[in-house]
Amino acid sequence: MGQVMTVSGPIAPERLGAVLMHEHIYSDIAGMQEGPTPPERVELLRAYCAPFLKRLNEYGCHGFVDCTPIPMRAEPWVYQEMAARSGLNIVMSTGFYREAAADEARPCGAGIANRWLDPRIMEYDADAIADIMVGEFEEGIHGSQVKPGIIKLASTSSELTPGEVKTFQAGAKAQQQTGLAITTHVQGLGTAEAQLNTLEAAGADASRVILGHTAWHVVEIPWVVRSLMERGAMFLLTNLRTDGPAQPMARLVTEIRRLFDDGFGDHLALGLDWAFENEQGVFIPCSFMPPPPYIYMFTHTLPRFRELGLEEEALERMLVHNPARVLPMR
Numbered sequence: 518m519g520q521v522m523t524v525s526g527p528i529a530p531e532r533l534g535a536v537l538m539h540e541h542i543y544s545d546i547a548g549m550q551e552g553p554t555p556p557e558r559v560e561l562l563r564a565y566c567a568p569f570l571k572r573l574n575e576y577g578c579h580g581f582v583d584c585t586p587i588p589m590r591a592e593p594w595v596y597q598e599m600a601a602r603s604g605l606n607i608v609m610s611t612g613f614y615r616e617a618a619a620d621e622a623r624p625c626g627a628g629i630a631n632r633w634l635d636p637r638i639m640e641y642d643a644d645a646i647a648d649i650m651v652g653e654f655e656e657g658i659h660g661s662q663v664k665p666g667i668i669k670l671a672s673t674s675s676e677l678t679p680g681e682v683k684t685f686q687a688g689a690k691a692q693q694q695t696g697l698a699i700t701t702h703v704q705g706l707g708t709a710e711a712q713l714n715t716l717e718a719a720g721a722d723a724s725r726v727i728l729g730h731t732a733w734h735v736v737e738i739p740w741v742v743r744s745l746m747e748r749g750a751m752f753l754l755t756n757l758r759t760d761g762p763a764q765p766m767a768r769l770v771t772e773i774r775r776l777f778d779d780g781f782g783d784h785l786a787l788g789l790d791w792a793f794e795n796e797q798g799v800f801i802p803c804s805f806m807p808p809p810p811y812i813y814m815f816t817h818t819l820p821r822f823r824e825l826g827l828e829e830e831a832l833e834r835m836l837v838h839n840p841a842r843v844l845p846m847r
């Protein structure tokens with residue numbers, strides 16, 4: 518069995534316990550360069566992020582995958598400090614974000630060409646883009662000893678933009694060279710299939726591809742989800758808030774139970790997408806998920822899942838066993 522690369526070095530997957538598979542400690546979605554992390558933001562993370570990271574351990578959660586891509590991450594030492602303060606095994610990402618649609622109403626990034634793709638993507642070919650990711654894995658991120666433990670990729674719609682196509686082809690190449698799993702940001706319906714097609718055509722191992730933010734897909738297009746699971750892919754359900762209307766959550770649990778009944782239980786994982794971020798212009802605790810940070814999974818989401826009839830065994834498979842299978846380097 519391979520090891521999982523964390524910001525504190527490689528570890529055995531059994532040490533992870535439950536794993537939040539898609540979170541962000543720090544996401545600077547307005548800046549397009551990774552310079553020094555502003556000290557006041559680090560103070561916010563020390564005061565408000567680290568204590569909640571630490572409390573995850575009370576719930577048997579010792580693994581945390583940070584899915585922030587280049588160039589929105591904090592400096593590597595920030596993740597190491599959060600790992601030291603919390604005792605968590607934190608996995609950092611390499612990889613790239615998506616290109617927003619021209620008419621997309623988001624409050625930031627409007628002045629950035631090809632938002633939010635790293636500016637280098639437009640000039641580089643897929644091999645050169647892969648070299649950036651492989652370089653971070655082999656030499657450490659920004660000259661540090663911290664290595665990424667997963668490859669993050671993202672796209673917006675059922676047709677990838679030319680820049681996104683290059684990042685996905687590059688991600689497949691980087692996977693072949695590093696043995697890391699790939700985790701994605703899926704947006705519109707149809708995006709998941711387009712991503713898997715592009716990755717597989719470029720040589721990626723579908724059983725090491727995690728299609729993220731796909732709770733909606735599991736509810737709306739379960740037949741497509743099954744066909745992609747049959748090819749090996751994992752679906753990562755996020756943003757599982759309990760303060761909305763009851764019906765969508767009940768439908769989601771029904772679909773999860775059906776997937777388990779039909780033998781697809783190995784293809785599901787969970788996260789919240791909780792983030793300290795600046796989507797609204799200022800750097801604050803998440804503007805799109807309610808408090809409390811991170812432990813929300815255990816204080817809100819899982820209790821609701823249980824009320825709706827999801828069995829402990831299914832929860833454990835999604836939180837413990839599936840991450841321990843997909844995360845180790847091969």
Ligand SMILES: [Zn+2]
Binds near residue numbers: 539540541584790
């Ligand atoms: Zn995210």
